[in-house]
Amino acid sequence: MKKTYIIVVNVIIMVTILIFVVQYSGYENRISYQRQVEHFKDTTVTMEQVTENYLQSEQRICDVWAQYINSSQMTMEEAADFIRALHVLNNTSAHLVDEDTLCGLSTRPKQGTADDYEVSYDRVDLLDNTDWIDEIGRSINITRAYTNPMNGEQSLAFCNRVTLYDPEKKTGNPCVLLRVIPISALEQKWVFPQIELANAGLSMIDADGDYILKGYSFKNSSFFEFYKSYNQTDPETSGELFGRITSSTGNIPMTDSHGQECILAFTPISATAGWTLLGLVPSKDLIVDNENWMLFGVVFVGLLVLFFFDLFYMLKLNKHLQISVREAESANKAKTEFLSTMSHDIRTPMNAIIGLTAITEKNLDDTELTAQNLRKISLAGNHLLTLINDILDISKVESGKLKLSPAAFSILETVENLESISQPMVKEKNIDFSLNIGRMEKEYLYTDQLRLNQIYINILSNAIKYTQPGGMVSVDLREEASDRPGCVRLTYVVSDTGIGMSPEFMSVMYQPFSRQIDSRVNSVVGTGLGLAITKQMVDLLGGTIECQSRQGEGTTFTIILDIPAADRQRDDMRFDQVDDSELKGMRILVAEDNDINWEIISYMLGTFGITTDRAENGKVCVDMISAGGGDAYDLIFMDVQMPEMNGLDATRAIRKLEDPVAASVPIVAMTADAFSENVTECLNAGMNGHIAKPIDEKLVIKEIRRIREEKRRS
Amino acid sequence: MKKLVCILLAVMMVTSLTACTVQIQEEAKAQGFTPRLDASAHGHIRIAGGYDNFEALEAEFDRFSDHYPNVELMYTKVDDYNNMIGTVLNGNDAPDIYVNYSWMYGRDQYKDAIEHAEDLADPSLGLDTDCIRSNIILKTDDKSLPMVPIFSNTYGMLVNNSLFEKEGLSVPKTYEELVSVCGSFRDKGYKNPMMGFSKEETTSLFTLVSYPFFCENVADDKDAVNKLNAMDPSAGEYMRPTLEKMNQFIKDGCVDLGECDTIENNYDAVILRFFEGDVPMMTCSGDTVSGTKKRESRSEAFIANPFEYSFVPIPMSKGGAVFLDMSNLQFSVNKDSSELDIANEFMRFLITPQELNEIAQNKGLMSPTKDLSFSSMYAAFGDVPESGIVSPEEIGLTDDALIQFRQAVFHVGTGDMTIDEAIAAYGSFSQ
Numbered sequence A: 001m002k003k004t005y006i007i008v009v010n011v012i013i014m015v016t017i018l019i020f021v022v023q024y025s026g027y028e029n030r031i032s033y034q035r036q037v038e039h040f041k042d043t044t045v046t047m048e049q050v051t052e053n054y055l056q057s058e059q060r061i062c063d064v065w066a067q068y069i070n071s072s073q074m075t076m077e078e079a080a081d082f083i084r085a086l087h088v089l090n091n092t093s094a095h096l097v098d099e100d101t102l103c104g105l106s107t108r109p110k111q112g113t114a115d116d117y118e119v120s121y122d123r124v125d126l127l128d129n130t131d132w133i134d135e136i137g138r139s140i141n142i143t144r145a146y147t148n149p150m151n152g153e154q155s156l157a158f159c160n161r162v163t164l165y166d167p168e169k170k171t172g173n174p175c176v177l178l179r180v181i182p183i184s185a186l187e188q189k190w191v192f193p194q195i196e197l198a199n200a201g202l203s204m205i206d207a208d209g210d211y212i213l214k215g216y217s218f219k220n221s222s223f224f225e226f227y228k229s230y231n232q233t234d235p236e237t238s239g240e241l242f243g244r245i246t247s248s249t250g251n252i253p254m255t256d257s258h259g260q261e262c263i264l265a266f267t268p269i270s271a272t273a274g275w276t277l278l279g280l281v282p283s284k285d286l287i288v289d290n291e292n293w294m295l296f297g298v299v300f301v302g303l304l305v306l307f308f309f310d311l312f313y314m315l316k317l318n319k320h321l322q323i324s325v326r327e328a329e330s331a332n333k334a335k336t337e338f339l340s341t342m343s344h345d346i347r348t349p350m351n352a353i354i355g356l357t358a359i360t361e362k363n364l365d366d367t368e369l370t371a372q373n374l375r376k377i378s379l380a381g382n383h384l385l386t387l388i389n390d391i392l393d394i395s396k397v398e399s400g401k402l403k404l405s406p407a408a409f410s411i412l413e414t415v416e417n418l419e420s421i422s423q424p425m426v427k428e429k430n431i432d433f434s435l436n437i438g439r440m441e442k443e444y445l446y447t448d449q450l451r452l453n454q455i456y457i458n459i460l461s462n463a464i465k466y467t468q469p470g471g472m473v474s475v476d477l478r479e480e481a482s483d484r485p486g487c488v489r490l491t492y493v494v495s496d497t498g499i500g501m502s503p504e505f506m507s508v509m510y511q512p513f514s515r516q517i518d519s520r521v522n523s524v525v526g527t528g529l530g531l532a533i534t535k536q537m538v539d540l541l542g543g544t545i546e547c548q549s550r551q552g553e554g555t556t557f558t559i560i561l562d563i564p565a566a567d568r569q570r571d572d573m574r575f576d577q578v579d580d581s582e583l584k585g586m587r588i589l590v591a592e593d594n595d596i597n598w599e600i601i602s603y604m605l606g607t608f609g610i611t612t613d614r615a616e617n618g619k620v621c622v623d624m625i626s627a628g629g630g631d632a633y634d635l636i637f638m639d640v641q642m643p644e645m646n647g648l649d650a651t652r653a654i655r656k657l658e659d660p661v662a663a664s665v666p667i668v669a670m671t672a673d674a675f676s677e678n679v680t681e682c683l684n685a686g687m688n689g690h691i692a693k694p695i696d697e698k699l700v701i702k703e704i705r706r707i708r709e710e711k712r713r714s
Numbered sequence B: 001m002k003k004l005v006c007i008l009l010a011v012m013m014v015t016s017l018t019a020c021t022v023q024i025q026e027e028a029k030a031q032g033f034t035p036r037l038d039a040s041a042h043g044h045i046r047i048a049g050g051y052d053n054f055e056a057l058e059a060e061f062d063r064f065s066d067h068y069p070n071v072e073l074m075y076t077k078v079d080d081y082n083n084m085i086g087t088v089l090n091g092n093d094a095p096d097i098y099v100n101y102s103w104m105y106g107r108d109q110y111k112d113a114i115e116h117a118e119d120l121a122d123p124s125l126g127l128d129t130d131c132i133r134s135n136i137i138l139k140t141d142d143k144s145l146p147m148v149p150i151f152s153n154t155y156g157m158l159v160n161n162s163l164f165e166k167e168g169l170s171v172p173k174t175y176e177e178l179v180s181v182c183g184s185f186r187d188k189g190y191k192n193p194m195m196g197f198s199k200e201e202t203t204s205l206f207t208l209v210s211y212p213f214f215c216e217n218v219a220d221d222k223d224a225v226n227k228l229n230a231m232d233p234s235a236g237e238y239m240r241p242t243l244e245k246m247n248q249f250i251k252d253g254c255v256d257l258g259e260c261d262t263i264e265n266n267y268d269a270v271i272l273r274f275f276e277g278d279v280p281m282m283t284c285s286g287d288t289v290s291g292t293k294k295r296e297s298r299s300e301a302f303i304a305n306p307f308e309y310s311f312v313p314i315p316m317s318k319g320g321a322v323f324l325d326m327s328n329l330q331f332s333v334n335k336d337s338s339e340l341d342i343a344n345e346f347m348r349f350l351i352t353p354q355e356l357n358e359i360a361q362n363k364g365l366m367s368p369t370k371d372l373s374f375s376s377m378y379a380a381f382g383d384v385p386e387s388g389i390v391s392p393e394e395i396g397l398t399d400d401a402l403i404q405f406r407q408a409v410f411h412v413g414t415g416d417m418t419i420d421e422a423i424a425a426y427g428s429f430s431q
Helices: A003-072 A076-086 A183-189 A223-230 A235-245 A292-362 A367-399 A411-429 A449-465 A503-508 A530-540 A595-606 A618-628 A647-655 A676-685 A697-713 B002-032 B055-067 B081-090 B108-115 B161-167 B175-187 B205-218 B222-229 B233-251 B268-274 B292-298 B300-304 B340-350 B353-363 B399-414 B419-424
Strands: A093-098 A103-106 A118-120 A154-166 A171-182 A201-205 A211-213 A250-255 A261-268 A276-282 A407-410 A432-437 A444-447 A472-481 A487-496 A544-550 A554-564 A587-591 A611-615 A635-638 A667-671 A689-692 B043-049 B071-077 B097-100 B155-160 B281-285 B309-312 B330-333
Touching: A003 A076, A003 A154, A003 A171, A003 A201, A003 A250, A003 A261, A003 A276, A003 A292, A076 A093, A076 A103, A076 A154, A076 A171, A093 A154, A154 A183, A171 A183, A223 A235, A223 A250, A235 A250, A292 A367, A367 A530, A407 A411, A411 A432, A411 A449, A411 A472, A444 A449, A444 A554, A449 A472, A449 A487, A449 A530, A449 A554, A530 A544, A587 A595, A587 A618, A595 A611, A595 A697, A611 A618, A618 A635, A618 A647, A635 A647, A647 A667, A647 A676, A667 A676, A667 A697, A676 A689, A689 A697, B043 B081, B043 B340, B055 B071, B055 B340, B055 B353, B071 B340, B081 B097, B081 B108, B097 B108, B097 B340, B155 B161, B155 B205, B161 B309, B205 B222, B205 B233, B205 B281, B205 B399, B222 B233, B222 B399, B233 B399, B233 B419, B268 B281, B268 B292, B292 B300, B330 B340, B340 B353, B399 B419
Parallel strands: A432 A472, A587 A611, A587 A635, A635 A667, A667 A689, B043 B071, B043 B097
Antiparallel strands: A093 A103, A093 A171, A103 A118, A154 A171, A201 A211, A201 A276, A250 A261, A261 A276, A407 A444, A472 A487, A487 A554, A544 A554, B097 B330, B155 B281, B155 B309
């Protein structure tokens, strides 16, 4: 997939997510806005109830006054005095107006005078017709906002009809009692209580749309005119709308005089005839700020970071993949080279074995030649085995499955063994060999002796191998104090006057199949794995290996290892005497399908007086154990790859036998499957050990002894 | 990559153009009015007047809000305005700006309306009073300016232009042409070539026709003006040429007074009668003209047969028409206002040719500015030469003198009095 394509897909996903966030955010805002609109409508209804309560309470006061005046047959002056005495608030007043003359008395004096109480509504278009004033106590009788003729204040008045006694006419005169309240006093109370509705306005209109009370945000003298002035509508639609506004509770969107979108909430004032309370608020005031842009920003930045992180991670991954591909290619190439090398390295000794065998077959009568050829065949075979073992070792090391098997051993015996192994080669090549052993405070050490031997022998054999006859090889081994507690430091220095190594070769000499090519030495003398294995072993043992070499002059390898001292030293070390006679009489079942292998093992064990029976495959083996009972055999050597039933299945079947003795008979794998995973597989199947083919007699006997010892202990 | 660059460039271009457009708009706005106060200034400004409805002013509030969004303006109607404004100004509910009239000046009854007014001639206020025709600016003894005209008024006649065009006649420019046109219309079957309200003396047909002629006659005669203002009975003689001219007008058959009497009032009825479409010329004042637009939709006849109309001066003399230039509604600033700065700022905003023309256009009244050509309704008055413009304000005729004159012409016009009787009664007419 092209990088551009991935980026485009990522961008599309990001944009899609952002669009979703914006859309969802918008949806949430719309829902929230709808809730706020409903809330505003409900608040307007609440304000209507508050307003109604207020109007009713004010009307009630007026009603009480009117009832008392009517029941007391007061004159206008008496009624004015009566009300004047009841005034509590400074800003309210009452007017008593004769319906005929539209003149009367006020309870408060005219502005700028102290005793002028005369009031006239002659020029105020308010009381020309008083039909709208209902009987006392039946409804709220409130005027429109008008100019109080006594003080010029815009006011409202609650009204009642009263009959005042006219002393001149000696009859009752129909008059109107007005409880006058300045609108400014009302405006202070008549506001939405919520802070978020600070810009909301309230108005009260009559059935014709004319304002009774007019808020600042309302315009014109009629709400209907106001609506028509700033909102597109036709007469039919507006007629229906105004009918709805004056007869029901609801809300509609509208545009105000500033051209801004508003919500108009309306609800009838039930205590009045056809009046409606209107609430008007800019729509933007109802929009709850949900910090959606913050959310959008965070999501956007998050996605961007994720995008770039993924981009860079992808680029890095690609780089790693490219490296891996190169490494895989290199490994593949190495494998090909390895197989090529193996083919060469295996064919070479095989050529010797097959060729010499053929020569020997044709000259069986020539005893000397036969013996000489068998010795050469044996050497070639050993070389082949070394090669195979080295391959196994390097496989184990590289897969990390090489496990150390530490045990107490004598370093002096190791050195002696080293000398005895090297002597034939030294003598053969006529090399001046010196072995210098320093003072060993701790003779017995605790590590994997086999691996230590491998290290020392590999280095020494290389030195001898690459030193020309007449040359010199020296070995120095000394013990020093170690930084690690309980350890001694063994410094092993092998110097030769051999062919030396080029710097180029030295840079790759620890890689498998690296061999110094020199015409002076046979090219098949080594596997090319020795140094690689040695280096890995040294690393595994936590040591260091250094090399100084000059081409044509010689090489010096220095190996330093910190090895734990064994708990027991020579004085308290007890040597178990190995007595092969104790193996005599043992009965071992060999599950082996290959006749030659059966013949070899049978012969080998027979030399120790061990009785062997053969099972041709796993099934026969299981049957024999089942039939023979638990104590029929001391041990089973089990090949793995066999017809009918393989060794692993046979082992599992034996372990499941009902006879507990038979089910627990020791089983040791004897197989050419020699890799570490094969060993693990065998042990997991229930086997007790593993011996790799070709079999080493010593290892076989050692394994038998181990099994026998364990059996004895248990 | 190229695409990306193109998109970026396009976005930058659009952004730049938008920014430029906004800047141009802001510059244009700035040319009209430059705010002096901080745009965040807030307050509540109340303007009091006698109109039930003042939508044209509320439209100005909206435009002012573009500059000062936090300033709330509200118009309040004061009942019995002329009598109550003094009380209102002295009370707890005093407005910040209020309507005033030049005829209130000098009358004790209205002294509060003058005394509460700020001197708007103060140059520090920055009002562009030069844009207003000097004829209609109040001349005070102390050279102060307690009020500025927002609208002006005049007398004239509504002309059915469509009808003139249909009948192939021209709008008359002289008295002779007027008589001739009336005759032509009559010949073409139009029973009432010219009509007007004649039931009451207030803004009656007689006043509308003769007052400009009368003002022209006395304009240069200081003695006459002084005598007329002083209610001197001998000053009645100054009315004679006008009364004779009016009699001539009636005799010339331009109007049928019987038909005129069917018009119930000098506002709605006049307009709706004119909208019937069969009256080529209808005398009225500028006040009445302001109601025509709204009443178009109330006249079924006009809706069925709409026509073009305009307002022109009545040509009562050989020399042509006289443009009687009178102030109408004026604004004063309450000098005791708690929001004086904002109130002055609103006045500074309003007293500009653009806003005065705008509010006049919306109200349907004549603008007080020097240029009347912007209004198709009143453009004809702008064509009257300087010599044909008379102003009671300039002449110095008082409102009381006008009342005497109105009564005289009404009684003569309706035939209640002879010319001699009316002249003799000058100074004794009651309102």
